[in-house]
Structure formats: C-alpha cells, structure tokens
Amino acid sequence: MNSFLELKNISKNFNTEKKIKVLKKLSYNFEKGKIYSLMGPSGSGKSTLLNLISLIDRPTNGSIKFDNTQVNFNENNKNDIFRAKKIGIIYQQNNLLPDFTALENIYLASLSLHNDKNLAITKAKHLLKLVDLSNRAEHYPSQLSGGESQRVSIARAIINDPEVILADEPTGSLDMDTAKDVFQILKDLKSSSRLIIFATHNRFFANKADCLLEMINGSVKNINV
Amino acid sequence: MNSSLFSALKVERNVMFIILSLIIVVAAFNIISGLTILVKNKTKDIAILKSIGVLNKSIVKIFFLIGVIIGTSATAFGIMLGVTFSIYIENLREFLSSTFNISLFPEEIYFLSKMPSEINPTSIFLISICSIIITIIVSIFPAFKAAKLDPIKALKYE
Numbered sequence: 001m002n003s004f005l006e007l008k009n010i011s012k013n014f015n016t017e018k019k020i021k022v023l024k025k026l027s028y029n030f031e032k033g034k035i036y037s038l039m040g041p042s043g044s045g046k047s048t049l050l051n052l053i054s055l056i057d058r059p060t061n062g063s064i065k066f067d068n069t070q071v072n073f074n075e076n077n078k079n080d081i082f083r084a085k086k087i088g089i090i091y092q093q094n095n096l097l098p099d100f101t102a103l104e105n106i107y108l109a110s111l112s113l114h115n116d117k118n119l120a121i122t123k124a125k126h127l128l129k130l131v132d133l134s135n136r137a138e139h140y141p142s143q144l145s146g147g148e149s150q151r152v153s154i155a156r157a158i159i160n161d162p163e164v165i166l167a168d169e170p171t172g173s174l175d176m177d178t179a180k181d182v183f184q185i186l187k188d189l190k191s192s193s194r195l196i197i198f199a200t201h202n203r204f205f206a207n208k209a210d211c212l213l214e215m216i217n218g219s220v221k222n223i224n225v
Numbered sequence: 226m227n228s229s230l231f232s233a234l235k236v237e238r239n240v241m242f243i244i245l246s247l248i249i250v251v252a253a254f255n256i257i258s259g260l261t262i263l264v265k266n267k268t269k270d271i272a273i274l275k276s277i278g279v280l281n282k283s284i285v286k287i288f289f290l291i292g293v294i295i296g297t298s299a300t301a302f303g304i305m306l307g308v309t310f311s312i313y314i315e316n317l318r319e320f321l322s323s324t325f326n327i328s329l330f331p332e333e334i335y336f337l338s339k340m341p342s343e344i345n346p347t348s349i350f351l352i353s354i355c356s357i358i359i360t361i362i363v364s365i366f367p368a369f370k371a372a373k374l375d376p377i378k379a380l381k382y383e
Contacts, residue, residue: 084278109277
C-alpha cells in the first residue's frame, strides 16, 4: 500500500538557553487504514512530532508529504485549511472552549470550514449521539467529567471527517475504565481511508495499535507491524 | 472694546478642544489595553481555535469586531448621555445648586440668566464618525496580535 504521510529527515531543534535537538533526521512513512501508537518517555518528542504532523509547528529541517504533496510551511493559510479539512487533533487535556457548550465546541470546527451553521449543528448532534453524550449537548466543559470532555474532543476532531486523526495521550488523564471507553471510540474510527496516530505512555493501549512505534533518541523505531 | 473677552473665549475653546482630544486618546488607549488583556486571557482559546483549523483572518475578525462593537456602543451611549445632559443642563444646574447650596454659573458673573446649551446635529455626527474611526483603528493592533499567537506555546504553557 502507498504511504499517505511521509516524513523525511525531520529534525526539530528548540533554541532555548542551550540548543535542544528533539527530533534527529526522523524518517517514516505512515499508511492509511492503520492505527499507529507512539511510545516513548516524556521529552522524547512524541508531542513535537504530532505538532509537526498537524502543521501547527514547523520542522527545523526535513520535509513532510501528504499524499505525495510536500507541505510548504510558509503557506500558513493553506496549511490551516488543510488542517481543518484533513486533520483532527485530540489532546490529553481536552482543550475545549470553556465558554461554549459541548454542542458548540463540536460544531465550531465545522462552522469555521463550511460556514453553514445548520449543517454544523446537525453533524454535531449526530456525533454527540455517536459518543453517547446527546443528553450533555447544552452542558459546558466545567459541567462534564474528564471522560465526557474527552469524548466531546473526539467528536470535535472528527466532525470534518478527517483523513488523519492525531491524539496526544488521549487517555493520559483518565482512569483505566474511562480510558478503555475513550480508546474504544478512537479504535472504532479506524477505516481504510483514515490514518490514526496516538501518543501514549500506556503499554496496554499501545499494544492495541496496528503498528507500535517507539521514539528513541529523536528518531522512531518500528517495534511491530 | 470686547476684543480681550473674545480672545479669552477663543483660548477657552482651544483648551477645551485639547482636553476633549486627550480624553479621546485616553479612551482609545483604554480600548487597546482592554482588548490586549482580553487577547491575553483568551490565549488558550485562540490556540484551540487555531488547532482546529480556524484561519488567522477569522481570529482577527473576532477581536476586531469586539473592538468595533465596544466602540460603536460606547459612542451611541455617549451621544445619548451627552444630548440628555445638554437638554436638561438647566435643570441639572438648579438641582446641584439647591442640593449642595452652591452658586453654579452665577448670573452676575456670566451675565446669562441660564446655562447656555446648543445641540448641533452636525457636530454630533462628526464626533460619532471620528470616535468610530478611532475605535476601528485602535482595534486592529490587538486583533493582529491575537492572530500572531503561537499555538504551541499557548497550549503548552497556559
């Protein structure tokens, strides 16, 4: 199968008081239809890699290709539109907008892309049903539990039917039972037209992925396929 | 004969213009500082919006509109207050004089039986337009500052 996402010689340095080399000439090809888990100790570069793939951050060196098209990191607008259309992001700390209800948090992502409020609300309601939170539509993030917030985050991430889902320790702040529920929702999103990459510290969830990748010394090593 | 009086009135008019201009400058800086604080408080929210693909121009639009709404509503409120004040200026003078037992605008000094006040629609219109234009101009800076925020830093450290 052709790779959908190609990372070639990706390096990322942070110039703080001293130069920190987080990623060192990392190369890897990701395929659609698979779930990849990214393991590694804190500071190994998992989040940095996900930020680069989501085009929120730019690499110091190297190139990223989606579907054989190289990303130009100087085209901010184009990359923002690409991210809105093709990439869904889920963070550890759910990162919902506190002044908006669960429903509004979800439909905002669609509204910004299509500028059609009715369509956005219809899709958001359907997704709330999918994550079993229809009764929480009008609740604010402060009124939701950690697991519920994370389910809202997942619904928001998939409202534009993205081809790539990136999850940065999505179960990191949840208890085991809730984490299993959230992970199952994430797993159910697997399809032949979608690539899912999640970073985790949890070996139990990492082993459930199709490919387990380990971040070692700023590079990525395939543990199993 | 009255040249010194007219000269004094002219000076007073100029001084009033300078004072009122300074008030507008202070109000404009209030809008800038208010919006800058709003941008600072909403740093994480802006980062979240960016992470879900909201365009920079949409973020600029949000904060720009907030500034324009504040400026326009404040202008409307100011005009209402000013016109009401002008209409009832004599009643207000009498009320303050009787309440605090002081002589405001004494007839024997100013040679006028009541406090003069004139509502000039052209002036109101021009002042409103100037206020709204100033608001629009000063709202641009915080709006662009919001759009330039680095989402990585905001999501990491907020």
